[in-house]
Amino acid sequence: MxxxxxxxxxxxxxxxxxxxxxxxxxDSRVLKEMLPYLEGGFGNPHSTEHAIGWRASQAVEQAASDISSLIGCDPDEIVFTSGATEANNLALLGLAHGKAPKNRRRILLSAIEHKCVLEIGRRLSSDLEFDVEVIPVDAHGHVDLDALAGAISDEVFLVSVMAANNEIGTIQDIEEISKLAAAAGSLLHCDAAQAPCAMDVSQLAVHADLISLSSHKMYGPAGIGALFARRELHHRIQPIIIGGGQQNGLRSGTLPTALCVGFGAAARISSSEEGxxxxxxxxxxxxxxxxxxxxxxxxxxxxxxxxxxxxxxxxxxxxxxxxxxxxxxxxxxxxxxxxxxxxxxxxxxxxxxxxxxxxxxxxxxxxxxxxxxxxxxxxxxxxxxxxxxxxxxxxxxxxxxxxxx
Structure with a gap:
């Protein structure tokens, strides 16, 4: 073949x-932007003492800017990860291990979340003793807003609802869900791996406190994703990968410049009129x-x-x-x-x-x-x-x- x-x-x-x-x-246009960093532009973006490192760092910063423009946040609120699964783990486990208020021990997940989110929920329940509850959906996969409204309270720490489902394609009313979460003082996490190819996500960060993204679901390279975390939450997130303290200590490890550049290019194309x-x-x-x-x-x-x-x-x-x-x-x-x-x-x-x-x-x-x-x-x-x-x-x-x- x-x-x-x-x-x-x-x-x-x-x-x-x-x-x-x-x-x-x-996308071949994405590959074209990546190639210089796969060939001659091999600098470590965390090397701060020479021009080669500076150029790599600038390329990563531009990628973060392109991704932030896609969802409507600031570049310093983007944390690069290996993919959406890691971003989901950092969002949920990082917050739960961090500074979760003692009077907020309930977490609500929709019944059709990605398998990794449901597995994280089981870990939060068994290891950290959170009360994890599943919110039902209707026959078309939409979250039952009445059930969510009935379940949410000032004891709920976090609600996690994916923007667009990976199996049946359901697009959720994230704006309405965010209102219910905000009214109870709860955080809203949104797995948006499928969302850029499904909907306009330009205002998604206005409604969600945390958003997980994946490059290879939007014509970018595999092996790179990102977590949007609202700036005021950064000090509350405990990293799940520790080391040299890169990315403001939220996710250690040397960033793959070429993959970041490709992710940024894919985000820029997705947020254009073409998308x-x-x-x-x-x-x-x-x-x-x-x-x-x-x-x-x-x-x-x-x-x-x-x-x-x-x-x-x-x-x-x-x-x-x-x-x-x-x-x-x-x-x-x-x-x-x-x-x-x-x-x-x-x-x-x-x-x-x-x-x-x-x-x-x-x-x-x-x-x-x-x-x-x-x-x-x-x-x-x-x-x-x-x-x-x-x-x-x-x-x-x-x-x-x-x-x-």
């Missing part, structure tokens, strides 16, 4: 890539894809919001009545790349917690496939994908793998 350069991306020939919520291809245009184009393409899949020779339903304004425009999570998602995806290889859930929990033989939270039983959840389109996806891609999926479904039915009952 060969690789060719198509437009601003490298594409693997013969494979249609519809798994952009797992990871996005590196808004791409989201609009993806929503239209997604609707056309669904129209074609609705003709499949099995029952089809959509998981997540029906209102495209409240959903990631590239996300299409569907259920195929009587069809095993695992069987379907296996039969599509190597022609089409999609997934049955989060790549971060792949290999775990259990139904998606997100699909269970919106009311699906184990059997129906096992019939669901997530297709996630991106800015490299074309109308030809979705037409060919629909044809491949239809043929795969027909083949599975012909060999007797259609489940009944």
């Amino acid at each position: 060969s690789i060719e350069v198509v437009g601003i991306f490298m594409k693997i020939q013969e494979t249609i890539y519809l798994d952009h919520q797992a990871t996005t291809p590196l 808004s245009r791409v989201r609009s184009e993806l929503a239209e393409l997604n609707n056309k894809f669904l129209e074609q899949l609705n003709t499949l020779p099995c029952g089809v339903w959509v998981n997540g919001p029906l209102d495209t304004k409240r959903k990631h425009p590239g996300n299409l999570n569907i259920g195929l009545q009587g069809i095993s998602a695992a069987d379907l995806l296996a039969s599509l290889q190597p022609s089409l790349a999609a997934s049955s859930g989060s790549a971060c929990t792949s290999g775990i033989p259990e139904p998606s917690h997100v699909l269970r939270a919106i009311g699906l039983d184990g059997e129906r959840a096992a019939s669901c496939v997530r297709f996630s389109l991106g800015k490299g996806t074309t109308i030809t891609d979705i037409q060919e994908a629909a044809r491949l999926i239809e043929q795969a479904v027909v083949d599975l039915i012909d060999i007797g793998l259609l489940r009944t009952g």
Whole structure:
């Protein structure tokens, strides 16, 4: 299988890539900005006594500025991490180990948070004796605001709600959730790894106290992420990686200049007019894809919001009545790349917690496939994908793998 350069991306020939919520291809414009720091610009951004270090430091500062502009904060409120998982850990564990008030021992998490946030919640409960509670969502994945309002009180330390879901694409009403948290004096953390490709995030830092971001979910390089932490919270966060005290002591370790530069470039592109245009184009393409899949020779339903304004425009999570998602995806290889859930929990033989939270039983959840389109996806891609999926479904039915009952 060969690789060719198509437009601003490298594409693997013969494979249609519809798994952009797992990871996005590196934008060639981002790579171009990174290259000088991968080749000759090798300076340590923390070396303060010579010009090579200064240049690297300036490049990292510019990247922080680009990322801060994306979400509406100041550059010194950006802490670079290895990815959104580390950012989530720093936000929740860092605050909990830091200066959590003794009279605030409750933490509220939405039922469809990323697996790492739910795992952190278990750690906070077992090791630090916080009372961690799960807030339910409706059938489309939106946080039940009445349930949140009923649960929140002046005993709640922190609320964590992701901006855009990684499995069913639900976009939450972060502004309203922030009002409920602020009224109780609680902090709001927002896992926004999927958000830049799903929505306008330019005011997100106005509403949330902490925001986790990931470069490789927005056409930047893998291995780099960031945590926005409101400036007044910095002294309350205990670092989870200790060492030389870089980044104001919040996260030690030498920053990878090239990755920071790439992340900044990806953020700048996402916050431009191109980002808004791409989201609009993806929503239209997604609707056309669904129209074609609705003709499949099995029952089809959509998981997540029906209102495209409240959903990631590239996300299409569907259920195929009587069809095993695992069987379907296996039969599509190597022609089409999609997934049955989060790549971060792949290999775990259990139904998606997100699909269970919106009311699906184990059997129906096992019939669901997530297709996630991106800015490299074309109308030809979705037409060919629909044809491949239809043929795969027909083949599975012909060999007797259609489940009944």
